[in-house]
Amino acid sequence: MEVDLLDLGKPTEAAVPLFVGLIILEILYGWKTGRIKYEGKDAFASMFMGFGSGIAGVISFLLYAGFGFWVWTEHRLFDMGSSLWVFILAFVLADFAYYWIHRLGHRVRWMWAAHVIHHSSQHYNLSTALRQTWTNFLTPNFLFFVPLYWLGIHPLIVFYCYGINLVYQFWIHTEAIDRCPKWFEYLFNTPSHHRVHHANNPKYLDANYAGVFMAWDRMFGSFIPEDREEACNYGLVNDLGTFNPLRIALHEWVGIVKDIASAKTWRDRLLFLIAPPGWTPDGSRMTSDMIKDAWRARKEAQKVAAE
Amino acid sequence: MDPIQLLISFISITLMALLAAKLFPAKDILSVQSAEADYKRYDPDAQIDTTILGLDHKTALLKLKAPIEQLGIVTRLGDQLVCRTAHKGDVASFSVNGSRLLISSHDFTQPSVSIRLNPADIKSAQQLVTAFTADAEASHGS
Numbered sequence: 469m470e471v472d473l474l475d476l477g478k479p480t481e482a483a484v485p486l487f488v489g490l491i492i493l494e495i496l497y498g499w500k501t502g503r504i505k506y507e508g509k510d511a512f513a514s515m516f517m518g519f520g521s522g523i524a525g526v527i528s529f530l531l532y533a534g535f536g537f538w539v540w541t542e543h544r545l546f547d548m549g550s551s552l553w554v555f556i557l558a559f560v561l562a563d564f565a566y567y568w569i570h571r572l573g574h575r576v577r578w579m580w581a582a583h584v585i586h587h588s589s590q591h592y593n594l595s596t597a598l599r600q601t602w603t604n605f606l607t608p609n610f611l612f613f614v615p616l617y618w619l620g621i622h623p624l625i626v627f628y629c630y631g632i633n634l635v636y637q638f639w640i641h642t643e644a645i646d647r648c649p650k651w652f653e654y655l656f657n658t659p660s661h662h663r664v665h666h667a668n669n670p671k672y673l674d675a676n677y678a679g680v681f682m683a684w685d686r687m688f689g690s691f692i693p694e695d696r697e698e699a700c701n702y703g704l705v706n707d708l709g710t711f712n713p714l715r716i717a718l719h720e721w722v723g724i725v726k727d728i729a730s731a732k733t734w735r736d737r738l739l740f741l742i743a744p745p746g747w748t749p750d751g752s753r754m755t756s757d758m759i760k761d762a763w764r765a766r767k768e769a770q771k772v773a774a775e
Numbered sequence: 776m777d778p779i780q781l782l783i784s785f786i787s788i789t790l791m792a793l794l795a796a797k798l799f800p801a802k803d804i805l806s807v808q809s810a811e812a813d814y815k816r817y818d819p820d821a822q823i824d825t826t827i828l829g830l831d832h833k834t835a836l837l838k839l840k841a842p843i844e845q846l847g848i849v850t851r852l853g854d855q856l857v858c859r860t861a862h863k864g865d866v867a868s869f870s871v872n873g874s875r876l877l878i879s880s881h882d883f884t885q886p887s888v889s890i891r892l893n894p895a896d897i898k899s900a901q902q903l904v905t906a907f908t909a910d911a912e913a914s915h916g917s
Contacts, residue, residue: 484784488787491791495798499798505854506798507795507801508793508795508796508801508853509792509796512788512792516788519784519785523781595795701816703855706859707852707857708884708885709882709884709885710884711853723883
């Protein structure tokens with residue numbers, strides 16, 4: 469059975485009433501139980517970033533759609549049609565593409581400049597899920613879907629499946645749910661796995677990039693389980709000192725421009741763009757790898773001292 | 776983009792944030808102990824000498840024993856703390872206005888912090904900050 473692609477809606481727009489309802493429920497649940505924390509300005513900043521992301525997303529969508537349709541029309545190898553199994557295949561492949569976009573979004577400063585916004589809250593609640601970038605169109609993220617178009621998956625199917633992927637990720641931004649059933653924790657991204665991803669504890673840095681399927685993290689060595697002995701501390705290694713949405717949206721881009729302007733060589737200028745966040749020619753700032761190394765060294769020293 | 780839909784979204788966001796603010800009022804969480812604990816989390820190798828806490832519990836300045844070439848700044852943002860380390864030259868300028876010391880920096884997300892202090896602390900805070908100011912002679916006034 470073929471699906472009429474023009475009937476496909478936008479999952480992220482259709483889910484907005486659900487987002488609103490669940491956030492209100494979580495606020496009330498947190499107030500009643502004390503298990504979840506909200507802060508008014510932080511929640512406003514997060515949701516306003518989501519609001520702005522929806523507006524700026526129009527530019528990204530034009531870029532994604534224009535490029536996607538061009539590749540699909542001019543360069544596709546097959547025409548996969550629009551049957552149910554194509555949707556399933558598209559969903560899995562879009563999740564795989566998401567994994568790499570997300571992983572590189574933490575490891576390449578150019579891509580981090582857009583993604584950092586999502587990690588800039590020190591809170592972890594459903595409003596944090598909406599704290600999204602305004603500058604996605606400045607990143608090369610759209611290129612990661614090229615293999616899907618080449619295979620002949622229609623761009624509208626890719627966008628639809630990617631939208632469902634993003635909607636799925638909403639509910640995992642919560643401390644209300646401790647652990648899901650074991651089989652579910654093994655297969656899928658859950659609040660527990662994603663709490664680790666949002667934590668700035670050295671132990672948890674650069675882990676759990678999955679959108680929906682945890683298989684990618686398990687396959688590519690980036691899975692770290694939540695440790696009950698080590699509570700997650702949320703936010704950035706250098707937390708932002710503001711709730712101003714413009715400063716939140718642009719701070720890393722401003723940092724990149726400043727660094728490139730003060731760089732002495734073209735090599736350094738390039739590395740300020742593509743090296744991991746925190747990289748500097750003189751090592752005066754710390755990358756996540758350096759932070760983890762220092763943490764391991766401290767732990768080792770403590771162990772030796774205890775013996 | 777439907778303007779009505781945008782307006783409804785904005786109003787919903789505002790109402791939800793107001794609800795959150797009402798049910799979770801930000802508490803006074805900055806003390807000497809919390810500032811030092813959070814700074815130690817931020818920079819585990821730091822050895823804190825003295826901490827100057829603002830009278831309004833919004834900012835604390837941390838003089839370090841090691842590394843001596845750093846100044847710790849801890850500020851309250853909502854119900855969370857934000858730590859910064861200033862090196863020599865990171866403080867763009869500072870000024871004193873009555874009991875308030877205003878410190879400006881090149882930090883895009885925290886371009887200035889202010890700290891309200893009693894007269895005895897103002898002097899030691901000024902001395903502390905001077906060492907990290909880009910052009911100490913030209914920067915401060917009162």
